[in-house]
Amino acid sequence: MVTLADVAQHAGVSASTVSYALSGKRPISEGTKQRVERSIRGLGYLPNAGARALASSRSNIIALMMPLRTDMYVPVMMEIAIAVATNAREHGFDVLMLTGEEGSSAVRRVIGSGLADAVILMDVELDDARLPLLRESGRPAVLIGLPSRTTGFTCVDLDFAGAGALCVEHLAGLGHREIAMIGEAPAVYERKTGFAERTVDGLRSRARQLGLRVLHRPCEGTYAAMASALGQIFTERPGITGFVVQNEQAVEPLLGLLRQDRRAVPEDVSVVAVCPEQVALQGSVRLTSVTIPAREMARQAVDHLIAKIEGRADDEVVLLEPELVTRASSGPAPA
Numbered sequence: 001m002v003t004l005a006d007v008a009q010h011a012g013v014s015a016s017t018v019s020y021a022l023s024g025k026r027p028i029s030e031g032t033k034q035r036v037e038r039s040i041r042g043l044g045y046l047p048n049a050g051a052r053a054l055a056s057s058r059s060n061i062i063a064l065m066m067p068l069r070t071d072m073y074v075p076v077m078m079e080i081a082i083a084v085a086t087n088a089r090e091h092g093f094d095v096l097m098l099t100g101e102e103g104s105s106a107v108r109r110v111i112g113s114g115l116a117d118a119v120i121l122m123d124v125e126l127d128d129a130r131l132p133l134l135r136e137s138g139r140p141a142v143l144i145g146l147p148s149r150t151t152g153f154t155c156v157d158l159d160f161a162g163a164g165a166l167c168v169e170h171l172a173g174l175g176h177r178e179i180a181m182i183g184e185a186p187a188v189y190e191r192k193t194g195f196a197e198r199t200v201d202g203l204r205s206r207a208r209q210l211g212l213r214v215l216h217r218p219c220e221g222t223y224a225a226m227a228s229a230l231g232q233i234f235t236e237r238p239g240i241t242g243f244v245v246q247n248e249q250a251v252e253p254l255l256g257l258l259r260q261d262r263r264a265v266p267e268d269v270s271v272v273a274v275c276p277e278q279v280a281l282q283g284s285v286r287l288t289s290v291t292i293p294a295r296e297m298a299r300q301a302v303d304h305l306i307a308k309i310e311g312r313a314d315d316e317v318v319l320l321e322p323e324l325v326t327r328a329s330s331g332p333a334p335a
Contacts, residue, residue: 002045011039060093062305063116065106065130067123068099071185071220073248076276076294077122080144083298084120091306093117107133118305120144124155126192140308142301145194146317154308156301156318160195160274161202163290163322167244167272168206168214170288170324175333176242176270178213180233182226182254184247186218199246199274215240221249223256230257241333245273255284266331272324280327288330290322 008015013032020026021036028036039045064084066077085095096116098106107130110116117140121130124145134141135152143155171179181203183189184196200216207214215237217229233240245251251273255265263269265285273280273289280289300318307313 002043004045007036007039007043007045010043011035059115059117061096061116062088062093062302063096063098063110063119065098065119065121067101067103069101069123069187071187072123076248076292079276079294080122080298083295084302087299087302091302093306104129104133106130107137111137111139118142118309120301120305124194126194126197140305142305142308144297144301146198146319147194150315150317152315154304154313154315154318156297156304157195157320158292158297159319159322160198161205162319163274164199164201164203164244164246165206166290166322166324167274168203168210168212170272170326170330171242171244171270172210172212174242174270174330176212177333178237178240179207179215179242179244180237180240181214181216181244182229182247182250183216183218185220189218196246203244213237219247219250221247221253223253226250226253227257230254230261234261241269242330243269243271245271245275248273248275248279251275251279251283251287265329268334270330270333272330280325285329286327288325288327290324293320296320 004018005015008018011018013036017028017032018036020028021033064081066081068074068077081097088095098110100106110119111133119134119139119141121141121143122145124143124147126148128147131147131153141153143153144157146155146157168179181200183200188196204214215233217233219225219229243254245254254271258265258269265271271285271287273287275287275289275292276294277289277291280287280291297320304313304318
């Protein structure tokens with residue numbers, strides 16, 4: 001292992017000068033600093049993380065709180081997590097991932113231990129119990145999601161209310177007057193998870209403005225759950241010709257059950273989804289969809305967090321504009 005003393009000897013300076021070059025606690029000449037940096041690169045020296053944290057009062061670690069729940073679509077969560085880690089590394093930060101459902105206790109542990117310089121929260125609820133602790137701590141934080149109260153935080157998310165409205169506008173433009181929304185699992189709404197609640201709100205609001213009738217049904221996403229939900233939907237509203245799906249696991253069961261019921265897509269029934277692009281493209285029917293921009297959300301979250309760590313940014317809400325791509329699953333309403 002290359003030591004700090006080895007770097008000092010190689011650069012022809014004292015060990016304290018190397019320490020100051022790393023921590024920035026005392027000014028040194030540009031020439032000396034460059035000589036130390038050349039020695040560090042040449043020898044492959046890696047500063048001890050604990051010593052570096054003591055010297056600079058920073059750990060260069062970001063805590064990513066990402067509860068992995070069975071009622072959430074894990075692939076899109078992991079896509080965001082990988083993008084967060086990749087972008088953080090470009091800024092010289094590593095990521096500590098917390099995947100348990102500890103909530104407030106995990107926030108206390110991270111803040112109390114000084115493990116991380118800053119926090120990124122995912123799976124944000126409208127009244128998220130983790131937020132008061134983060135506000136009190138003063139630790140830089142960014143939410144990938146939107147709670148009901150954003151004071152003290154920067155929030156990055158897709159405009160899910162706009163996404164719901166966009167789906168309704170698309171179906172209304174094709175002549176559909178009765179729409180059913182297949183939503184996330186019931187537990188997602190019981191927790192008042194922000195993205196799910198806002199999609200429903202945006203969809204219902206725009207539907208009222210356009211004079212459309214809407215039926216919302218949460219669904220576990222299994223074939224049996226989808227069969228039960230679909231049967232109830234057509235019993236209650238036999239005139240429904242348009243579906244909006246915000247549940248990746250329910251997409252294929254829905255398409256299969258519609259075929260089984262001899263309802264052709266899009267000739268008899270149109271289907272629009274709010275989902276990752278790969279889900280829209282890999283189904284048995286290529287879905288008209290509003291894409292969830294997972295990587296862009298992660299990139300912006302990291303960039304805003306680094307700016308907050310460095311004191312270059314104030315709190316703000318960043319909502320990415322939804323875009324709907326028309327594919328094979330939507331068409332004119334049947335006469």
